[in-house]
Amino acid sequence: MKSTLKNLLAKGGPFIGLILVIVLFSLPTETREFFLTYHNFKIIFTQTVIVAIGALGMTMIIVSGGIDLSVGSSIAFTSVVGALLIQRGWSAAPVVGAMMLSSALIGLLNGAAIAGLRMTPFIITLGTLGVARGSAKWMAENQTVNYDASPINQWMTTADPAGYALPPGVWVAIALATLTAVVLKNTVFGRHVFALGSNEATARLCGIPTVRLKIMIYALAGCFFGLAGLFQLSRLRQGDPTVAVGLELDIIAAVIIGGASLSGGVGTILGSMIGALIMAVLRNGSQQMGWPTYFQEIIIGLVIIVAVFLDRLRQGKQA
Numbered sequence: 026m027k028s029t030l031k032n033l034l035a036k037g038g039p040f041i042g043l044i045l046v047i048v049l050f051s052l053p054t055e056t057r058e059f060f061l062t063y064h065n066f067k068i069i070f071t072q073t074v075i076v077a078i079g080a081l082g083m084t085m086i087i088v089s090g091g092i093d094l095s096v097g098s099s100i101a102f103t104s105v106v107g108a109l110l111i112q113r114g115w116s117a118a119p120v121v122g123a124m125m126l127s128s129a130l131i132g133l134l135n136g137a138a139i140a141g142l143r144m145t146p147f148i149i150t151l152g153t154l155g156v157a158r159g160s161a162k163w164m165a166e167n168q169t170v171n172y173d174a175s176p177i178n179q180w181m182t183t184a185d186p187a188g189y190a191l192p193p194g195v196w197v198a199i200a201l202a203t204l205t206a207v208v209l210k211n212t213v214f215g216r217h218v219f220a221l222g223s224n225e226a227t228a229r230l231c232g233i234p235t236v237r238l239k240i241m242i243y244a245l246a247g248c249f250f251g252l253a254g255l256f257q258l259s260r261l262r263q264g265d266p267t268v269a270v271g272l273e274l275d276i277i278a279a280v281i282i283g284g285a286s287l288s289g290g291v292g293t294i295l296g297s298m299i300g301a302l303i304m305a306v307l308r309n310g311s312q313q314m315g316w317p318t319y320f321q322e323i324i325i326g327l328v329i330i331v332a333v334f335l336d337r338l339r340q341g342k343q344a
Contacts, residue, residue: 038335039283039299046303050310060313067191069305071181074194075100075260077301079253079276080283081205082132082246084297086146087280088209089242090222090289093135094150096250097272098157101265103128103254105161107177108170108264117176124258125251131157132247133240140239154273161266170264180259194256201252206294218242222289275304278325281332288336303328 050056059065079096086093103124110120131153138149181194209215217238220228229235257268281287282303283296307328311321 039296039303042282043299043303043306046306046310050306050313053314055315056310056313060310063189064187065309067189069302069309070195071192072309073301073305074181074192074198074256075253076272076275076279076304077198077298078201078249078256079272080279080297080301081201081294082249083276083280084205084283084285084292084294085209085218085242086246087277087285087287088222088289088292089218089239090225091139091146091239091242092150092277092287093132093243093246094147094273095131095135095153095157096253096276097269098154098161099128099131099247099250100254100257100269100272101267102131102157102161102164103251104258104261104268105165105170105264105266107255107258108172109164111172111175111177112170120175120177121252121255124255125248128251128254129244129247132243132245132250135247136240136243139243140236158266165264165266167266169266172263177255177259178262181256194259197252197256201249202294202298209294214241219290222291224290274329275325276301278329278332279304281336282328286336287333 047061050060079100083093083096106127107120107124110123115123135146135150135153138144139146179193180197181192183190183192209218217228217233220231220233221235221238221242225235254269258264261268279300280292280297281300283293283298283300285292285297304325307324308321311324316324
């Protein structure tokens with residue numbers, strides 16, 4: 026009975042957390058009337074897209090035993106790249122490809138430095154955070170990049186804001202999450218990612234090319250970060266080099282809340298998506314309660330601390 030309860034909490038913890046957060050904001054009279062309506066959840070789902078897509082790449086990195094602090098800067102960098110290309114008359118498809126490629130190159134550099142030079146992921150990606158942010162400001166000449174209308178602008182909205190249809194970005198996030206979950210669970214690449222995070226030395230002895238694998242993971246995660254930048258661009262309808270400051274904390278928190286371990290080897294895509302929803306519900310409910318931004322940041326910070334504490338507690342019991 027005790028082991029069954031532990032397994033239930035381990036696997037269903039993110040769902041329980043999501044339900045608790047929803048109940049928390051459903052009870053106050055300030056939010057009760059609107060919070061549980063479909064249109065509010067439509068807003069929540071739309072607000073989840075950027076963090077959710079970023080969490081897909083971060084899940085692979087954290088499961089493999091790494092970390093990436095440069096996500097927010099990568100998103101800002103790719104949004105500026107996309108806006109500049111649209112300014113120059115590029116159509117939607119090449120812009121999407123260029124944004125993914127530019128972010129994948131950032132991930133490739135991170136992976137090469139971490140795996141090839143055997144440097145600490147925390148330090149390398151902290152440095153890349155500054156490089157990508159500075160590069161974005163340089164390309165944008167330290168101002169927002171505006172452009173004429175583009176089909177990309179419609180990917181985070183619907184024709185009828187009061188209707189029941191969800192924006193295309195929500196469906197893209199769901200499709201990518203499903204595909205990534207299948208890849209991690211049912212392919213050799215996915216098994217190697219978990220093996221790398223569980224014990225890198227053992228994985229190397231088993232014949233897994235750990236250096237090449239790390240580079241692939243960071244480059245592939247970069248593609249996801251580029252897509253997150255695409256939807257950030259769609260949402261703002263301009264390239265802003267100062268956007269997404271601190272967004273990496275929301276993305277990492279979503280993955281950890283979803284049950285992934287900072288020690289590596291543990292994590293699921295479904296858990297990360299639930300974690301991203303929890304972050305969006307917290308922000309949405311806080312705004313409806315009229316709480317100031319700094320109070321929301323305190324709450325998010327406490328949630329991250331609790332999630333990491335629970336992860337450490339779980340790892341200690343397993344040991």
